[in-house]
Every structure is written in C-alpha cells, then in structure tokens.
Amino acid sequence: MEGHEEERACGKWRVACGLNSYNLRDIFTWRLLKTIIMGQVLSLLICGTAVSCQYLADAKVETPMLQSFLNYVLLLLVYTTILSTRKGDKNLLQILKTKWWKYLVMGLADVEANYTVVKAYQFTTLTSIQLLDCFVIPVLMVLSWFFLKTRYRLLHFVAVTVCLLGVGAMVGADILAERDQGSTSHVVLGDGLVLLSAALYAVSNVCQEHTVKNLSRVEFLGMMGLFGTLISGIQLAVLEIRAVAAITWNCHISMLFAVYALCMFALYSFMPVVVKMTSATAVNLSLLTADLFSLFCGIFLFHYTFSPLYIISFVVITVGFVMFNALPTYSALPESSSSEDDPAETFADLTAESPSDRLLSTGKDSQGAETLTAVAAL
Numbered sequence: 001m002e003g004h005e006e007e008r009a010c011g012k013w014r015v016a017c018g019l020n021s022y023n024l025r026d027i028f029t030w031r032l033l034k035t036i037i038m039g040q041v042l043s044l045l046i047c048g049t050a051v052s053c054q055y056l057a058d059a060k061v062e063t064p065m066l067q068s069f070l071n072y073v074l075l076l077l078v079y080t081t082i083l084s085t086r087k088g089d090k091n092l093l094q095i096l097k098t099k100w101w102k103y104l105v106m107g108l109a110d111v112e113a114n115y116t117v118v119k120a121y122q123f124t125t126l127t128s129i130q131l132l133d134c135f136v137i138p139v140l141m142v143l144s145w146f147f148l149k150t151r152y153r154l155l156h157f158v159a160v161t162v163c164l165l166g167v168g169a170m171v172g173a174d175i176l177a178e179r180d181q182g183s184t185s186h187v188v189l190g191d192g193l194v195l196l197s198a199a200l201y202a203v204s205n206v207c208q209e210h211t212v213k214n215l216s217r218v219e220f221l222g223m224m225g226l227f228g229t230l231i232s233g234i235q236l237a238v239l240e241i242r243a244v245a246a247i248t249w250n251c252h253i254s255m256l257f258a259v260y261a262l263c264m265f266a267l268y269s270f271m272p273v274v275v276k277m278t279s280a281t282a283v284n285l286s287l288l289t290a291d292l293f294s295l296f297c298g299i300f301l302f303h304y305t306f307s308p309l310y311i312i313s314f315v316v317i318t319v320g321f322v323m324f325n326a327l328p329t330y331s332a333l334p335e336s337s338s339s340e341d342d343p344a345e346t347f348a349d350l351t352a353e354s355p356s357d358r359l360l361s362t363g364k365d366s367q368g369a370e371t372l373t374a375v376a377a378l
Helices: 002-017 030-058 064-085 092-120 126-148 154-176 187-214 217-239 241-245 251-277 280-301 308-326 343-351 355-377
Strands: none
Touching (some): 030 251, 030 280, 064 217, 092 126, 092 187, 126 187, 126 280, 154 280, 154 308, 187 217, 187 280, 217 251, 280 308
C-alpha cells in the first residue's frame, strides 16, 4: 500500500513538471550540452567587458556611455548597413516606415539599462547590485508570460530558485572574503537604479526574443545599432563630453576601449542565436555565472581572495540552468518561424534537433491524451 502511494505521488510530480513522457535520454542531449556551452561563452564575453572596465576604472577613466556608444556604432556599421542593402519589405527604410517607434522603445530601454546599472555602482554596494540585478529574471518571466505567451512548468520555477541560491552563495563568498563593496553614499538611490536597470533589460530581452524568433536576427541587431547609436550619442554629448575630453589617450587606454567594444559587439551578435535556440529567460540564467568568471579573473589579475563558495556557486547555478533547459517551455500561441533566417542559424537549428525535439514535434497530438490517461491512472 505504501509503495502504491509513493508511486502515485511520484506520478503526480512528473505530470505537474511535464516529465510524464520523457526519459533521461530525451533530456540530456547534444542540444542541451550545446546550449550550456553557448551560454557560458556569453558569460565569458561579459567577463571580458568587466575586466576591461576594471582596468579603465583603475586608470581613472569613467565613461560608460562612450563605451556603449562604440558598441552601437559597430552594430550600425555591420548590421544596419546590411539592412540598407536589402530590397522590398526587408529594407531599412521599409522597416522604419512601419515599425520605427517599436525599435525606438527597444533601443531606449537597452541604452538606459546599460547606463543605469553602471551609475548604480557610484551609490550602492556590490552585494546589492549582484542580488538586485537578479530581479531581471522574474520580470522577464512575467513579461514573457503576458506578451510572448510563454508558459512555464513547475520544473522551470524550481530551476530559477536553484540559480538564485547559487547567486546567494556567490554574494556570501564576497562578504566572507571582505571584498571591497564600493560606494555606500546613497544606497536607496543605487538600489533603485539597479531595479530600474533590471526592468529595462527585461523589456529589451523580450523585444529581442520576439524579433529573432518571428522576424530576424539581422533586423534586430540593425535597428538596435541605429537607434542605440542615436540615443547613446545624444546622451554622450550631454553627459560625458568633459569626461571624454579629459582622457589621456595612449596605446593602453585605446586597447582597453577596443577590447570592451569588441566583447560587447560579439555578445550582442551571438546572444540572439542563443535566444532563438532557447529563450531570453534561459539566457539570463546562464549569464548569472558571468560574475563568477569575473571573480576568477580577479583572483589572478586584481588579487581577490579565493573562496570555495565560488566553486559551489558556479556548480549550483549550472545545475539550475541545466534543469531549466532540460524541459522546453511551450507557447500559448501558434508556432511561427522567422521570415528570414541566416544560413548559419538555419544550419544550427537543423543540426541541433534532439530526441526531445522530435518527441515534441511528433507527439503533440497525443501528449494531451497521455497526460489525461496518466492523471486518471493516479
């Protein structure tokens, strides 16, 4: 009798999580491994921007808007130029005629998200930034639920909780190591800027996911480059013209700016590919390890104190990321494909098909019946 009760409880848990028609071979696939690797590549690129920013700060160069401006200019030169050479509805002018205000909002959200989180370092502690920056994940899930009609299972919420526990371990390691926490001049203002930045990042990421899955990666990056350059350029002229004029330019400083801009350009170019394979929420979970990579670099470059909790944090965040991607989310909307796909992305989608993908594509008609049968049997 007890064994029967345990079997019923296990069956209910599997149905609630959406695992009733899966086995380990369907979950732990090459696609999942590739998603994990690509997510960590994004984290390494963010680590590159963090290290270059630290060196610039040590050189008394604090021009966050100039650094962002260089990235948007690179996007403009590459992807906006590609859009301008296309014909028909995919041409830059046609896109501007019909959707200019949407991309203006998206560009504004992205530029201000980058700016506000950098400004927050001047007012609040590193611990507050690391913790409050995670606010982007629940906001992103809520926005995805309402605007993208993404539906999550119980396993996804458990996975997010596990990832946030990993962040807590990382913050605890910083406190125990007595790492420099930065400014505490206006903590409430700084914390508010972090929360604002997280909300703006969520808006930008939702726009990105919608665009790359329904339109194209090139259109997203081209319009981000155009409006990001305009907005950041105006803000640069208003807020940082004196700071830029005061920079003592040399080979070292120029190299740091180049490293930052190239890492950001690679991040913006590569991130839509991962978002299209998974989701904006999954990508942001993978980016939680970026702070850890920066800490590992800081141990060697800036003589940070090592703590075993950093390793534990990395493992916990990775486990949570694997859990989130082990089971796909589903949409309440009919599936739609991009109107135009880059050959590299199309090839990646074809080669990334896994047993779980085939299971989803061939078993959708019968999955509802199987679930009802499983529940009835309980």
